[in-house]
Amino acid sequence: GAVVSQHPSRVICKSGTSVKIECRSLDFQATTMFWYRQFPKQSLMLMATSNEGSKATYEQGVEKDKFLINHASLTLSTLTVTSAHPEDSSFYICSATQGGNTEAFFGQGTRLTVV
Amino acid sequence: GENVEQHPSTLSVQEGDSAVIKCTYSDSASNYFPWYKQELGKRPQLIIDIRSNVGEKKDQRIAVTLNKTAKHFSLHITETQPEDSAVYFCAARRAGKSTFGDGTTLTVKP
Numbered sequence: 001g002a003v004v005s006q007h008p009s010r011v012i013c014k015s016g017t018s019v020k021i022e023c024r025s026l027d028f029q030a031t032t033m034f035w036y037r038q039f040p041k042q043s044l045m046l047m048a049t050s051n052e053g054s055k056a057t058y059e060q061g062v063e064k065d066k067f068l069i070n071h072a073s074l075t076l077s078t079l080t081v082t083s084a085h086p087e088d089s090s091f092y093i094c095s096a097t098q099g100g101n102t103e104a105f106f107g108q109g110t111r112l113t114v115v
Numbered sequence: 116g117e118n119v120e121q122h123p124s125t126l127s128v129q130e131g132d133s134a135v136i137k138c139t140y141s142d143s144a145s146n147y148f149p150w151y152k153q154e155l156g157k158r159p160q161l162i163i164d165i166r167s168n169v170g171e172k173k174d175q176r177i178a179v180t181l182n183k184t185a186k187h188f189s190l191h192i193t194e195t196q197p198e199d200s201a202v203y204f205c206a207a208r209r210a211g212k213s214t215f216g217d218g219t220t221l222t223v224k225p
Contacts, residue, residue, distance in 0.1 A: 032211050043204060043217045044159070093158060097211060103149070104213065106158040 002028045004096045006107025013084055013114055021079045021110045023094030029074035030096035034104070035067075038091040050077050084114040117142040119207050121216025128195050129224050136219045138205035139187040145207040145214075148181060150190050152201045153218075159204060163190070195223045 003026040013019050023033055032051050036044040048069050050056040056069035068080040077096075081088055091111055095104040118141040128134050140148075146167035151159035165172045165179045165188065172179050176195075181188040192199055200223045205216040 034213070041218075041220075043215045046212070046214070049212060091156075095213075099211060103161060103164065104208075106160075108158045109156075111156070 002026075002096075002103075002105045004030075004094065004105045004107045006094055006110055008110060009108055010111045011113070013112070015085055015114055016083055018080055018082045019084055019112060021081075021092055021094075021112075023077045023079070023096065023107050025075045025096045025105070028096075028098060030077075031074065031099040032097050033071055033077040034095045034097075035069060035077075035079050036093045036095070038093060038109075040091075044093065047079075081112065084112070086114045088112065089114050117145060117207055117209060117212075117214040119205060119214045119216045121205050121219060123219060124217065125220045125222075127222045127224065130195060130197060132195055134190075134192045134195050134199070134221055134223075136190045136203055136205070136221075137187060138189070138207075138216050139185075140207040140214075141186065142207065142209055143183075143186065145209040147208040148179070148188050149206050149208070149213070150177075150179060151204045151206065153204060154201050162203075192221075195221075197223050197225050199223050 005024045007022050035047045047062045048056045048058045050069045050071035058064045071077040093109040094107040097104045121138045149164035152162045153159040176193045178191040202218045204218050206213040
């Protein structure tokens with residue numbers, strides 16, 4: 001299958017700082033990328049949908065000013081957690097598709113710990 | 116929006132037995148139903164999927180069935196092995212957007 005690379009895989013940051021997570025599709029053009037958050041032993045909760053060249057669509061309850069998403073090219077989307085707090089600690093995973101109902105490929109996830 | 120319910124939340128079987136996980140969905144416009152296997156701390160891996168124009172699909176020990184009328188689909192794993200132990204998620208997708216079930220922790224005892 002296609003490869004989606006997510007970096008970093010782990011990050012520890014201080015409370016109040018910002019963290020950027022990158023999601024890259026390495027061998028296909030991802031017209032749509034999705035960002036999920038997953039708490040321990042829980043399901044993947046969709047945070048936002050990002051289409052190349054347009055503003056991300058955020059799910060209800062997700063603060064767009066706190067979780068900044070940029071999808072500047074067909075192979076790269078970034079999620080920036082601004083002014084991070086301990087409650088933002090979680091596993092963040094991106095997925096990428098070529099649009100429609102094609103298979104979605106997941107990045108390896110980023111374990112964010114805010115101290 | 117879409118609501119996906121998955122049962123059971125935990126499932127323990129003996130090696131060689133079959134395992135069945137069931138999901139229901141609410142949005143009749145959903146037309147793609149993937150199943151993922153996720154090991155601890157790793158990314159979800161697609162193991163099988165089915166589209167709404169198909170009732171059943173099989174890939175070696177894994178099969179998925181879909182009942183569009185009842186809006187439910189199931190994952191069947193036969194001849195389970197200890198390496199099948201993981202968390203399994205179902206999902207229902209509409210217009211590219213997936214809603215996931217809460218997951219089933221499958222334990223296969225040797």
